[in-house]
Amino acid sequence: MAYDLTGQMVAEKFKLIGLVKSGPEGDLYRAENTLIEKPVTLLVLPADTDAKARERFRKNAKAASAAEHPNLLNVLDFGIDASGVSYAVCDAANPETLAQAIARGGKLPAENAVEIGKQIAAALETLHAAGRVHGNLTADNVLLSEVAESAAIAKVAGIGTEGPLERTGDVLEAAPSELAYLAPELCSGTDSPDALSDIYSAGVIIYEMLAGTVPFSGEKPTDVLLKHIEEPPPPLSAFRSDLPPTLEPVILKALSKSPEMRQQSGAELMGELAAAFGGAPDAAAAGEPVKKNNFWATAAMVLIGTAALGGALIYATWSKKTDPATVLQPDANGMPVQPINPATGTEEQQLAVMPAYSIDGNSNMALTAPDTLPGGDGYNPWATGVPPPGAPSYVPPGGEMYNIDPRTGSPFMPPDGGVILVPVPVNSNTQPAASPSPGRNANVNANARPAATPPANSAPSNAAPATRPTPAASPRTTPAPARTPTPARNSGTAGDQPGS
Structure with missing residues (x-):
């Protein structure tokens, strides 16, 4: 707030000794209870603030008193004095931020x-378990209260106070230092704070304690926001070299850009910090002498371990050894191996009647008895002369057959070795006469068209004579002078010869 009330009395019993921190929702003072002469911490809201600010001050004080923990700034009392000053009595003693x-x-x-x-x-774990979110966790909202020699207790304050983006409503109006603890998912101003954004802010605070500076800073608010979203934090090894190697990964996990990659609770963060720093400390940093490894002790341990493992394997192998003479006993009710198909004895009979063969030592072919099909038991389905079931039917070839004596020559070729030219009929308007089938009577059809034109002085015939079938060619009708048709070779009725 804008006023410094140091030295004034509040509620006629609290004397304000010194200002610890000033904030938009109240000023924190070191004070003393004059009635019992005991130091206390007083959170004060001046009387000239508006009603909205006073109501928010009351709600925050009530929320802080709902969750009690040694590391939370617990509210012990709340009130408004006669001058209109709102105050909350807290349990910290001589704190500083x-x-x-x-x-x-x-x-x-x-x-x-x-x-x-x-x-x-630990404070965040208690706060989140109570269903509360801090929302504005910064190094300025953590109080260090001395309770003993060189010992300090951290007190998380400012629970429920508005963050920089909530308070200003505009990124450009916020101070860059106020944005140093903001989680990446809150940089857009659209998401609300939650438990995982508090974990990120705690990671920034731990980083700042070890490095002496926050991981992300800039001259403009947008510079800080972009670094939160896009850039990884500088390594802690750039600031100091006395940290155990297991500590920095825990802090980087808390500073993950994705909320799902961070520690999911305050208890998880607390456990990882304890495990990281609870291991063997850096001897060089602690000033202790570095112990050298004893080579012979290591070698002896390896030898003993190898011998023990070998003995165990040998014992396990020997104890599970079996004796075939005593263990693998035949089955009294067992049956010998049976063939898939019943035996016919044909194969054995063929071997008994097989004639003697002279075996060529250089031949790799198997010997088979005559008239016996190879393979199987020698069964021949065609031996009965009747086609077996499923075999195709035999169709004898048709037409006339000619037996040609190779010594006399072919009747289809001229004796002088020439070529027989067979005229091909050209008939575009009529259907050619069908060739008679071999062995059938070529009966004359009175309505059939004659195969050849008779001479002009010849009397017309009532039937067209059948032409002699010529192998490999069909008869042909030409407009040339007519020639006498050749009588058909037929054992049946012959047609009348024209022109006779």
């Missing part, structure tokens, strides 16, 4: 930073 501690001393010792990080994670 973590941001102030880093600004004063720079990087924190690794052990202290990890311890504070575990306390922040």
Whole structure:
């Protein structure tokens, strides 16, 4: 807020000693309860604030009192004094913000930073279990309260306060330093804070304690937002070399761009921090002498382990050995191997009557008895002379057959070795006469067209004489002078000869 109320009394019993931090939703003071002379921390909202701010102050104080934990800034009392100042009494003693501690001393010792990080994670676990979300976790909202010599307890404050984008409503109006703890999914201003965005903010705080600076900064608000979304954080090894190698992966996991890749709860983050820093510390950084490995001790352990493993394998193999004479006993009720098809004895009979053969030593062919088909048991389905079932029917060839004596020559060729020219009929208007079938009577049809034209002085005949079939050619009708048709070779009735 704009007012510094240091030295004033609140509710006639709390004296404000010093301002710890100022915020848009209340100022935090170190104070003293004058009635019991005990230091307290007072969160004060001036009287001239509007009613909306006072109502939000009351709701935040009530929410903070709902979840109690040693690492949360617990609200013990709440009220409004006679002058209209709203106040909330908290349990921190002589606190300072973590941001102030880093600004004063720079990087924190690794052990202290990890311890504070575990306390922040424990506070978030309790807060999230109660169904609450911080939404504005920054180093300025973490209080360090001294309770003993060189010991500090972290107190997470500012629960439920508005973040920079919620408060301003515009990215360009927010200060770049206020955006340093914003999760990538909140940079657009459309998503609401949740438990995983609180984990990201806790990762930024732990990184800042170890490196002395936040991982992402810039001169303009948009520069910071783009780095949150696109760029990986600089490695911690660029700032210090005394960290165990298992610590940085835990912090980088909390700073993952994707919420699903981060620790899913404060308890998970706290456990990983404890496991990462609870291992063997860096001896060189701690100032302790580095122990050298004993070669002979290592060799002896390897030898003993190898011998033990070999003995175990030998024992297991020997104990499971079987004796065929005692274990593999024949089955008294067993049957010998039976063939798939019943035996016919044909194969054995063929072997008994097989004549003696002279076996050529260079021949690789198998000997088969005469008239016996190879393979199987020698069964011949054609031996009965009747086609077996499924065999095609035999169709004898048709037509006349000519037996040609190779010594006398072919009757279809001239004796002088010439070529017989067979005229091919050209008939475009009539159908050619069908050739008579061999062995049938060529009966004359009175309506059939004559195969050849008779001379002009010849008397017409009532029937057309059949032409002699010529092999390999059909008879042909020509407009040349008519010639006497050749009588058909037929044992039946012959047609009348024209011109006789």
